[in-house]
Each structure stands twice: as structure tokens, then as C-alpha cells.
Amino acid sequence: MEEKLSREEILHVANLARIKLTEEEIEKYRVQLKKLLNDVEKINEVEGYDNDILIAPWESNTTLREDSEGSMLDPKAVVENAPRHSGNYISVPVVIGESEGA
Amino acid sequence: MSNYIPTIGIEVHVELKTKTKIFSNSTNGYGQMANSLTNVIDLGYPGTLPTLNKEVINLAIKAATVLNCNIRKEMHFDRKNYFYPDNSKNYQITQARTPIGYDGYVEIDDDGIKKKIYIEEMHIEEDTCKSTHRQDKTLLDFNRAGVPLIEIVTKPCIKSAKEAKLYLEKLKELLFYTDVSDCKMEEGSMRADANVSLRKNESDPFGTKAEIKNIGSISNVGLSIEKEIARQSKIYDEGGSIEPQTRRYDDKIGDTVLMRVKETGNDYRYFPEPDIPFVIITDDMIDNVVKTIPMLPEERKEKYIEKGILEANAIKLIQNRQLSDFINDLLEEDINFKIASNLLLGDISAYLNKEDKKLNETTLNKERFIELVNLMSNNTLTSKNLKEILEKIMTSDDTIENIMKESGVQNITDDSMIKDVVKKVIEANKESVDDYKAGHDRAIKYLMGQVMKETKGSVNPKMAMDILIEELK
Amino acid sequence: MKYLNKNIEEIHELLKEKKIKPIDLVNEAFDNIESNKDLNAYITLNKEEAIKRAKELEDKEVDNILFGLPIALKDNIVTQGLKTTCGSHILENFIPLYDATIVDKINEKNMIIIGKTNMDEFAMGSSSRTSYFGAPKNPWNKNKICGGSSGGSAATIAARDLLFAIGSDTGGSIRQPASYTGIVGMKPTYGRISRYGLVAFASSLDQMGPMTKNVYENAILLNAISGHDEKDLTSANKDTEDFTRLIGKDVSGMKIAVPNYLMSDIVSEEIKDKIKETIKLLEDNNVTVDYIDVKYLENAMTLYQIIAMGEASSNLARFDGIRYGYSEENPKNIEDLYLETRGKGFGEEVKRRIMVGSYLLSGENAKTYYNKALSIRDDMRKEFKRVFDNYDLIIAPTTVTTAYDLTDPMDDPRKSFMDDILVIPVNMAGLPGLNVPVGFSKDHMPIGMQIIGNSFEEAKMYQLASFIEKKLNLELDPNGGEK
Incomplete structure (x- = not known):
């Protein structure tokens, strides 16, 4: 029998990624994601490395930017590209609940 | 609880x-x-x-x-x-x-x-x-x-x-x-x-x-x-x-x-x-940033109290950054800090609030403020007279002394003039003079008050007192 | 009269002598693209602007070797006012508000942007078949893929539509299609070219690079597009250099390593044979070639899956239907807006990778997978650096097979990673890698060889590549030089 993830597992990751799946997709991804997760499992077989990490193969450290102002966008251009807007604002369906962030 | x-x-x-x-x-x-x-x-x-x-x-x-x-x-x-x-x-x-x-x-x-x-x-x-x-x-x-x-x-x-x-x-x-x-x-x-x-x-x-x-x-x-x-x-x-x-x-x-x-x-x-x-x-x-850190409130408070500013005033000063920075600039000067702090928190703050101004938007700089504090410490300028000329002090570049002259609020420091007033007061208050002579020290304060009233407060109080004591002998 | 099948020096001379004008080249490029329309190499053509620009250039002095030459950009490079889709429904009508740094550089050279090339959706794929706009076809055999994700750029260069195209390479997406279509493709050192304006797939792996019909033109284009950029903190603070400077110089005495794993059973016999022939050629010319073991190469694909999908899940979170792009028509609420927009806006491969990436970063998994991958990645880079202590360059096949049929099944999610197994390690270590054609298979599909250099040694790679190119002297025009 083909290995697959449970329906709940797929729905959980789909929600993390904010992606709505059709029934057909759910069934397909149950098999496909399992295959990929089996692949990444192989990382646990690797040995002999040290604890230093490589975030990205940066060739230089960060050069800080001077605190001086540059050009900005016309609010009209900002809202024109947005699918929903109201005056100078970009709008979205009403949001209930507070930000998780700062 | x-x-x-x-x-x-x-x-x-x-x-x-x-x-x-x-x-x-x-x-x-x-x-x-x-x-x-x-x-x-x-x-x-x-x-x-x-x-x-x-x-x-x-x-x-x-x-x-x-x-x-x-x-x-x-x-x-x-x-x-x-x-x-x-x-x-x-x-x-x-x-x-x-x-x-x-x-x-x-x-x-x-x-x-x-x-x-x-x-x-x-x-x-x-x-x-x-x-x-x-x-x-x-x-x-x-x-x-x-x-x-x-x-x-x-x-x-x-x-x-x-x-x-x-x-x-x-x-x-x-x-x-x-x-x-x-x-x-x-x-x-x-x-x-x-x-x-x-x-x-x-x-x-x-x-x-x-x-x-x-x-x-x-x-x-x-x-x-x-x-x-x-x-x-x-x-x-x-x-x-x-x-x-x-x-x-x-x-x-x-x-x-x-x-x-x-x-x-x-x-x-x-x-x-x-x-x-x-x-x-x-x-x-880090060193370059640390160099730019100004004196912190805690240290300011200690310094102020050291200089003779009342603790309550010291706290008020550090709550007002501009006044505190202003006084920090004066810490090396030899002035009466108690008077300086009273001035800043009293008449000057009231003026700034009323005019909705910041201290650096007025003409009061370090030198003129020192002059002002000194004039008040040696009683050349009374707080009553200050009120009359404050606006000028804050808006003109002239010395405080000149402003006083021009505004006619110069203290009466002419001995003979004060003597005349003192004599007049002694004449009109025989009862108090007797009390004083009988050893009631409080009576002299009353007489002094009369002198001040007579001169509309424009007399140097220390000078007036000396003359009064002299005349009462 | 045809000009775009000539070499750059000839075209440049003609332009300088005013025998031709930029507009002639632009018209010819559009004619070529039109006659090769069935290749589906382009998503958007920039016809009006390109013609306007060519006319403007008529009054200008021919100031550099790239002056007036048409160029095609992969459609994940943002162009102000020109649609940039990333091969996705979610950006189907997206008009960027700014130009990528590479676009500024191309404009400075007075090159002319002809259009935006077809690609796997958000560069995720190895055959360009995940494009929302249909797969491009291989000019050598239109039933075959031209690889990916920079498939459209590879196809248009292989077909000799024009001389220059830009691709991007996160896990082989320049080199692998270059190999499948018989062209030269360079993924430079990470940081060599500013990524500002390249729509990110996996930020620590992405790098753009030139795709051309020969080595010299490739180096010329790299000269124009590389350099430090203050807008990209990861761009390397390196002086500019002339990447053509070693081309034609003697290669004898070079020391070259061949990693055993990259020549193991995972590679088809036909390709291995062709690589061995090339190695023989090198040895005959006093180049030392050693087969060596390089640690962690067999883990590169796993590392790539974790890091690329993890980063992608975050990089692609911004496509939410709020500020730009496709948006669900009548969402019930904000959550519905996210779910429907992303559910409908992304294709199958992209959704799969975002979901896996989200999973790999969630909760304790970040420790189990992601952090571990970053640790091994560090060791892998060090291992490569050790190899370069003793060797000038590394060579290997670019691909395990030649281009396969467009109709081959797409249901195996591992397939796209397996196709890139030989090209992925280079991105993990941030090294430069280049594909140079070395021959053809029995069914006359191109075979490519990969040259890997130490960081910032692209010039040396071009030196070897051009030596091989000259010695082999292959006929690399699918039409045999005839249109």
C-alpha cells in the first residue's frame, strides 16, 4: 500500500500556508507530501558535521545604510495595483482580532 | 488585599x-x-x-x-x-x-x-x-x-x-x-x-x-x-x-x-x-555612540541637589528636558542655583507656557540668564519687578540691566531718597517705632513693609533695612 | 539579411559602421520569435517599447560592445511598467512599480529588452512545465522539454532568436536547461549579481546569470550585469573585472577534480562517456584530472529540499491578494481571501513546495530539519573550499539524462529535484557553475558539462569552457545554421 499522510495532516499544513485545497488535491497531496517528507527525513542519517551554521553563502557582512531619505511612491500608484482600495487606503475585508506582531 | x-x-x-x-x-x-x-x-x-x-x-x-x-x-x-x-x-x-x-x-x-x-x-x-x-x-x-x-x-x-x-x-x-x-x-x-x-x-x-x-x-x-x-x-x-x-x-x-x-x-x-x-x-x-549619551536623569538630580537646588525642584527640572539641558550648561558657573531653578520653573516656565514657546525660541541665552540670576541674588532686581520686564527679557537681546533702566524699574538705590522714605514712614508710625524700641522685633518687619509699600517695591530691600535700622537708633 | 546568427564582434562592427541600426536587430529578433512561436519561449513581448528604444538609440553613439543588442529576461525579473508574471496565475496581470538592478545595468549598456521568457512557476520545476502559460519546447526536438526553470531563456537562445538572455538559478535552473538545449549558461558566485528585483524563490540560493550561444558572449554579458549593489546586502563588495580576460589563454597545467558521486550510477552511460571523452581531451592537453571523493554531495538534494522549500514558503507568503496580483473576487472574510487567493492563484508544484516548507519550519521541525540543514550546509561549503585548496576547477556532467519528453508524467514530486541532483550542490555552497555543451546523444540531443569554480573565479571557468568549446567545435545551431 502507498504511504500517505492523514487528511488532518494535509489540512494542517495547508492552513499554515493559507492555501485552500480541493478534495482532489487533498488526496493527491497526501501521497506526494509523504514522498517529500520521506526524502527530508534522510537528513537525520547525516553524520560528522559541526554545529556552525551557514544561513546563506554571504561573501561580506552587512554594510549599514546612512539615514537619509530617498524617493517614495505616489499613493495613487500604491492603491492602483491593489485589488481593493478606498481613497488613499488599501482595503481588505474587515479584520477581527488583533495583530500577532509588533 | x-x-x-x-x-x-x-x-x-x-x-x-x-x-x-x-x-x-x-x-x-x-x-x-x-x-x-x-x-x-x-x-x-x-x-x-x-x-x-x-x-x-x-x-x-x-x-x-x-x-x-x-x-x-x-x-x-x-x-x-x-x-x-x-x-x-x-x-x-x-x-x-x-x-x-x-x-x-x-x-x-x-x-x-x-x-x-x-x-x-x-x-x-x-x-x-x-x-x-x-x-x-x-x-x-x-x-x-x-x-x-x-x-x-x-x-x-x-x-x-x-x-x-x-x-x-x-x-x-x-x-x-x-x-x-x-x-x-x-x-x-x-x-x-x-x-x-x-x-x-x-x-x-x-x-x-x-x-x-x-x-x-x-x-x-x-x-x-x-x-x-x-x-x-x-x-x-x-x-x-x-x-x-x-x-x-x-x-x-x-x-x-x-x-x-x-x-x-x-x-x-x-x-x-x-x-x-x-x-x-x-x-x-559602541564608543562613538556612548560619547553622544547626555547626562542621565539620575546623575542630573544628584548634581542639582549638590548645587543647592531643592529636591522637588530638581525632579521638576529633569521632567522638563529643555530646562534641564539649559541648567546643565550652567553647572560650571558660580551662580545661585536655587534662584536659577526657581526662575526657570516659576516665571520663565509660566511665560513659555503662556506663549507656547520653547526656551531656545526666546532670546534668553546663557549669558543673559547668568546676569538675571545675579541681579536677583544681589537684590538689584526684585521678583515683582521681574514680572514687569520678563517679556522684554525673553524677546530682546539687550542686557537685563539696560532693560531695567529703560523700563524704569531700576531699584531705588539712592541713599538720600531711601532715607526720605524711611523718615516719612517712621514719622507716620510712631506706635510701631515705640514697639520696636520696647524690644518687639516684629515691629521692624511692619515698618519695612511700609517702606516697600511706599516705594512700590522698587527699593533694594537690604539697603532699605540697613537705613531703617540706622534711623531707628 | 540575417545578423543575429553572427557573433557579437561582427554585429558590433556593423553597428559602428552604421551598416545596420538597432531597429534592424530588434525587427529581426521579433521576426525570429514569431517564426519560432511554437517554442512558446515568451510570456510577454515588449514590442512597442523595444522599437521605440531602438529608434532612440539611432541618435546615440555606439559606446560599448552590447550597444543596441536585443536581450530577453526571465519573467521573474521585475521590469517597471512591463508585466512580470513569474509564470504564475497569481501575477498574471502584475505590473511592477520599479526596475530590477540588473535591468538598470542592461539599460545603461543601451541594450534593448525584447520580452520576458517563459519559466516554471516561481522558478519551481525542472522542465518549465509548471508554467501557467504552458511549457516551452526544445528547439532540438519540439516533443522534448527544454529544461527549467529558465526554459524560455534557454529555448530562445538555442533557437538563435537573439544573442542574449538572462536566467535565474536556485538549484540549477540556468545550467540544466542550458545543458538540455546546447547553450552556455553561467550561474555566477552568490553575490556577484544584485538580486534586487529578482522575485525571490529561495533567497540564500537564488542568483541570476547570462545564457548565450557561446562562452565569449556569456562573459561579455556577465561583465555588464555584475557588481556590488547597495540595494542588496547580500551582493558581494567586489571590484568589477573583465571576465573575458583569460579566454584563449593556455590551460595546460590546470588541476581539475571530478567528484566521484557526480560520475556515479545516477548518471546515464551516454553522458558519462561524453564527459570521459572531454576529460581525455583535457588530459591530452596537459591538464591534470583527478577523481576524488567530496563529502556531503549525496546529501545536497536533501539539504536543498529543506532550505529551498523552507525559504520559499516564507518568500511566497506576500502573495495574498491584498497589495497586488490576483485576488479572490468575493471573499467572505480575510481568511477566506488568503485561502482562496492562494489556493487558486498558485499551481500544483508551488502549493506543494510551500506546504512542505511551512511544515519544515513549524514547531519543533525547525530544529529537526532546518537548523540541521544549515549546519550541514556549512560543512559542505567548507568541504568544497578544501577541494579548491588543491584544484583550480571541478568538472562534472550537468544532467543525469538528456532532455526528456514533454509528455513524461509529472506526478512524482521528487522528479524535479532528481533532475537537478548534479547542479544543486553549487547553489548550496554559493559557488559559480557553468554549462558548456560537449556533444550529443544518439538521438541528437545536446549533452552538457558543468564547470564549477571557487568563489569569484568565473574568469578561470570561462578560460576552460572556451578551450573546450574551441577544441570540440560543435555545430550548436539546431537548424544547422539554416533558418
Whole structure:
């Protein structure tokens, strides 16, 4: 029998990624994601490395930017590209609940 | 009172006073037209990349220094991933693993008892955009998106609402004095969250905490903590248990209200930000920033008291940055600081308030102020006369002495003129003269008062007194 | 008269002598693209602007060797005012508000942007078949893939539509299609070219690079597009250099390593044979070639899956239907807006990778997978650096097979990673890698060889590549030089 993830597992990751799946997709991804997760499992077989990490193969450290102002966008251009807007604002369906962030 | 021991931790977000945003060179400003202070980076356009503002690092080093934190010499950023419309990339660039500052403290003075409030860590991150909720939609203004923030997190070491307030007042004072932030809670440039939990005994593990988010003023932080302690105490008293939740303080009802029950472990999927290479903080960078740190309030207060300023006045002075900076400039001068402080906090402050001016918007500079203080110390200028010429002092460049002359408020210092007045007063108050001669010292004060009345206060009081005593012999 | 099948020096001379004008080249490029329309190499053509620009250039002095030459950009490079889709429904009508740094550089050289080339959706794929706009076809055999994700750029160069195209390479997406279509493709050192304006797939791996019909033209284009950029903190603070400077110089005495794993059973016999023939050629010319073991190469694909999908899940979170791009028409609420927009806006491969990436970063998984991958990645880079202590360059096949049929099944999620197994390690270590054609299979599909250099040693790679190119002197025009 083909290995697959449970329906709940797929729905959980789909929600993390904010992606709505059709029934057909759910069934397909149950098999496909399992295959990929089996692949990444192989990382646990690797040995002999040290604890230093490589975030990205940066060739230089960060050069800080001077605190001086540059050009900005016309609010009209900002809202024109947005699918929903109201005056100078970009709008979205009403949001209930507070930000998780700062 | 409660039978429980409260444990409180405070998280403060402070907007940094920079010209531009943290990861882009658009303007860091407040109160402008919606979406007028943005560029493609702030809006999270495809293909854009962050740059890192030098001033943000400098201000963070400054804050870390005055909060007595260790400063990390090599740091990187992390992405905090969550979907929310105020977050243009749907991830926030923050520092989860390598906060710039750690293991610091702020010392508070709780009615003479000093206590250290320990700081767990202080990190740099970007602010989100501002959302306004309407009936049918939410409006997004990205002007605030990418404004630099530092988040300062205490250890859970605060024991009361009062300590929490003292901590925040101290923190605000320090960050304001060092020009890290303008710390305006009403404009959101300083925002506080409080974590509150209760337990029976010091030896018990911490209780389940509730988080009160985004409290709008320091006094409300105090109130909300008190209310939260009461709420949790009541639940425990009734045998209930506390569930982890997020609350907010509602000013109108004067109590905390539930925002949401916390989902089990928010899944922020943190990982190191690959777009920003390591930031190296050198000793030179730190030294250069430390050089710019002005004298801190604590030291100012000590210095002022040393110079003879009353403690109450010293405290008032440090609460007013411009006056305090002004007097700091004079600390090397040999003047009467008691009079100087009275002048600044009294007549001069009243004038500035009335005119809605700042001290540096008047003509009163260091030299003229010294002249003014000296004229008052040697009684050449009385406070009554000062009131008459204050406006001129603050708006003209002339010496105080000239202004006094021109305004005719020069003290009467002519001996013969004073003598005449004194003689007239003695003549008219035989009874008091007799009392004085009979040994009633108080009578001379009355006579002196009459002299002052007669001269409309424009006589040098010390001189007048000397003449009066002489004439009464 | 045809000009775009000539070499760059000839065209440049003609332009300088005013025998031709930029507009002649632009018209010819559009004619070529039109006659090769069935290749489906382009998503958007920039016809009006390109013609306007060519006319403007008529009054200008021919100031550099790239002056007036048409160029095609992969459609994940943002162009102000010109649609940039990333091969996705979610950006089907997206008009960027700014130009990528590479676009500024191209404009500075007075080159003319002809259009935006077809690609796998958000560069996720190895055959360009995940494009929302249909797969491009291989000019050598239109029933075959031209590889991916920079498939459209490879196809248009292989077909000799024009001389220059830009691709991007996160896990082989320049080199692998270059190999399948018989062209030269360079993925430079990470940081060599500013990524500002390249729509991110995996930020720590992405790098753009030139795709051309020969080595010299490739180096010329790299000269124009590389350099430090203050807008990209990951761009390397390196002086500019002339990448053609070693071309034609003697290669004898060079020391070259061949990693055993990259010549193991995973590679088809036909390709291995062709590589061995090339190695023989090198040895005959006093080049030392050693087969060596390089640690962690067999783990590169796993590392790549974790890091690339993890970063992608975050990089692609911004496509939410709020500020730009496709958006669900009538969402019930904000959550519905996210779910429907992303559910409908992304294709199958992209959704799969975002979901896996989200999973790999969530909760404890970040420790189990992601952090571990970053640790091994560090060791892998160090291992490569050790190899370069003793060797000038590394060579290997670019692909395990030649281009396969467009109709081959797409249901195996591992397939796209397996196709890139030989090219992925280079991105993990941030090294430069280049494909140079070395021959053809029995069914006359191109076979490519990969040259890997130490960081910032692209010039040396071009030196070897051009030596091989000259010695082999292959007929690399699928039409045999006839249109």
C-alpha cells in the first residue's frame, strides 16, 4: 500500500500556508507530501558535521545604510495595483482580532 | 488585599527616532496622508530586499547602554512568519536568536527603596502598517510599515502595579533623555504589554499568565495590572483556574477584557533572515555612540541637589528636558542655583507656557540668564519687578540691566531718597517705632513693609533695612 | 539579411559602421520569435517599447560592445511598467512599480529588452512545465522539454532568436536547461549579481546569470550585469573585472577534480562517456584530472529540499491578494481571501513546495530539519573550499539524462529535484557553475558539462569552457545554421 499522510495532516499544513485545497488535491497531496517528507527525513542519517551554521553563502557582512531619505511612491500608484482600495487606503475585508506582531 | 503573589513581566515596543525606516529609505513620519510615506520595500513588492539603517543600530546601542545591557557583537535577523494584513510580507523581520542587547536592568526608586528591574533582552524589529477597522472593511495605511522598533522585555521580576509604573516611567525617562525615541504613548511610539500571573508562595512555580496587550498609558498599565490581579485572585479564590489568554485594557469600563484565548503555541516558523548578512558591532561603534549619551536623569538630580537646588525642584527640572539641558550648561558657573531653578520653573516656565514657546525660541541665552540670576541674588532686581520686564527679557537681546533702566524699574538705590522714605514712614508710625524700641522685633518687619509699600517695591530691600535700622537708633 | 546568427564582434562592427541600426536587430529578433512561436519561449513581448528604444538609440553613439543588442529576461525579473508574471496565475496581470538592478545595468549598456521568457512557476520545476502559460519546447526536438526553470531563456537562445538572455538559478535552473538545449549558461558566485528585483524563490540560493550561444558572449554579458549593489546586502563588495580576460589563454597545467558521486550510477552511460571523452581531451592537453571523493554531495538534494522549500514558503507568503496580483473576487472574510487567493492563484508544484516548507519550519521541525540543514550546509561549503585548496576547477556532467519528453508524467514530486541532483550542490555552497555543451546523444540531443569554480573565479571557468568549446567545435545551431 502507498504511504500517505492523514487528511488532518494535509489540512494542517495547508492552513499554515493559507492555501485552500480541493478534495482532489487533498488526496493527491497526501501521497506526494509523504514522498517529500520521506526524502527530508534522510537528513537525520547525516553524520560528522559541526554545529556552525551557514544561513546563506554571504561573501561580506552587512554594510549599514546612512539615514537619509530617498524617493517614495505616489499613493495613487500604491492603491492602483491593489485589488481593493478606498481613497488613499488599501482595503481588505474587515479584520477581527488583533495583530500577532509588533 | 490579595492573598497571592503577583508576577509581572513587561514588554515595551519603542519606535526609534530616525529619519528613515529600518529596512528602506522612506520617511519615518507620523500624521501624514495615508500611504504617502512608502516605497516598494515597505509594501513588500516582489523582488525587493531590505537594507539596514545605520541610525537604527546606533540608537539600539544607545538604548542597550542606558539599560545596562550587554551588547551582542555579531548578530543576524530572523523572520517571524504569520499572515495578517498589517504585515506586508506576511513575515516580520525581527531578532529572535541574537537580540542586540541582553541581561540588563533598570533601577527604580520605590519610596526610597531601590530595586533593579531586570531586562531579559532587547531586540530590533520593524513596525507593522496601521489598520483602521470600519463596519464593512479594514483600511490599511503603510506609512508605519517598516518604522524601526526596539522591543524591551523584562524578566518576570515585577511584583506590583506600582513597580510596573515606576519601571515604565524610568524607561521612558531614559529613552527620552537619550533621544532614542519621543516615547509618546498617545501616538503609539511607545506601547506596553503586561504579562500577569499569580501564585500562592514564592516557592511555587509561576501561575498561568494572561497577557494584556497594547496598553495606552503608564497609568493604565498600573490600573490594568491591578484589575488583572483582582480578576485572577477571584478566580483562584473560587477554586477556578486561569487559562492562557490575551486581554486588553478598556479605558471606558476601566477593566481588562478578553481579546482571545491563546491558541496552543502560535506557530511563527522562525528562521534566520537570509537577506541580511551578519551585522558586526565594533567597539568603535559602541564608543562613538556612548560619547553622544547626555547626562542621565539620575546623575542630573544628584548634581542639582549638590548645587543647592531643592529636591522637588530638581525632579521638576529633569521632567522638563529643555530646562534641564539649559541648567546643565550652567553647572560650571558660580551662580545661585536655587534662584536659577526657581526662575526657570516659576516665571520663565509660566511665560513659555503662556506663549507656547520653547526656551531656545526666546532670546534668553546663557549669558543673559547668568546676569538675571545675579541681579536677583544681589537684590538689584526684585521678583515683582521681574514680572514687569520678563517679556522684554525673553524677546530682546539687550542686557537685563539696560532693560531695567529703560523700563524704569531700576531699584531705588539712592541713599538720600531711601532715607526720605524711611523718615516719612517712621514719622507716620510712631506706635510701631515705640514697639520696636520696647524690644518687639516684629515691629521692624511692619515698618519695612511700609517702606516697600511706599516705594512700590522698587527699593533694594537690604539697603532699605540697613537705613531703617540706622534711623531707628 | 540575417545578423543575429553572427557573433557579437561582427554585429558590433556593423553597428559602428552604421551598416545596420538597432531597429534592424530588434525587427529581426521579433521576426525570429514569431517564426519560432511554437517554442512558446515568451510570456510577454515588449514590442512597442523595444522599437521605440531602438529608434532612440539611432541618435546615440555606439559606446560599448552590447550597444543596441536585443536581450530577453526571465519573467521573474521585475521590469517597471512591463508585466512580470513569474509564470504564475497569481501575477498574471502584475505590473511592477520599479526596475530590477540588473535591468538598470542592461539599460545603461543601451541594450534593448525584447520580452520576458517563459519559466516554471516561481522558478519551481525542472522542465518549465509548471508554467501557467504552458511549457516551452526544445528547439532540438519540439516533443522534448527544454529544461527549467529558465526554459524560455534557454529555448530562445538555442533557437538563435537573439544573442542574449538572462536566467535565474536556485538549484540549477540556468545550467540544466542550458545543458538540455546546447547553450552556455553561467550561474555566477552568490553575490556577484544584485538580486534586487529578482522575485525571490529561495533567497540564500537564488542568483541570476547570462545564457548565450557561446562562452565569449556569456562573459561579455556577465561583465555588464555584475557588481556590488547597495540595494542588496547580500551582493558581494567586489571590484568589477573583465571576465573575458583569460579566454584563449593556455590551460595546460590546470588541476581539475571530478567528484566521484557526480560520475556515479545516477548518471546515464551516454553522458558519462561524453564527459570521459572531454576529460581525455583535457588530459591530452596537459591538464591534470583527478577523481576524488567530496563529502556531503549525496546529501545536497536533501539539504536543498529543506532550505529551498523552507525559504520559499516564507518568500511566497506576500502573495495574498491584498497589495497586488490576483485576488479572490468575493471573499467572505480575510481568511477566506488568503485561502482562496492562494489556493487558486498558485499551481500544483508551488502549493506543494510551500506546504512542505511551512511544515519544515513549524514547531519543533525547525530544529529537526532546518537548523540541521544549515549546519550541514556549512560543512559542505567548507568541504568544497578544501577541494579548491588543491584544484583550480571541478568538472562534472550537468544532467543525469538528456532532455526528456514533454509528455513524461509529472506526478512524482521528487522528479524535479532528481533532475537537478548534479547542479544543486553549487547553489548550496554559493559557488559559480557553468554549462558548456560537449556533444550529443544518439538521438541528437545536446549533452552538457558543468564547470564549477571557487568563489569569484568565473574568469578561470570561462578560460576552460572556451578551450573546450574551441577544441570540440560543435555545430550548436539546431537548424544547422539554416533558418
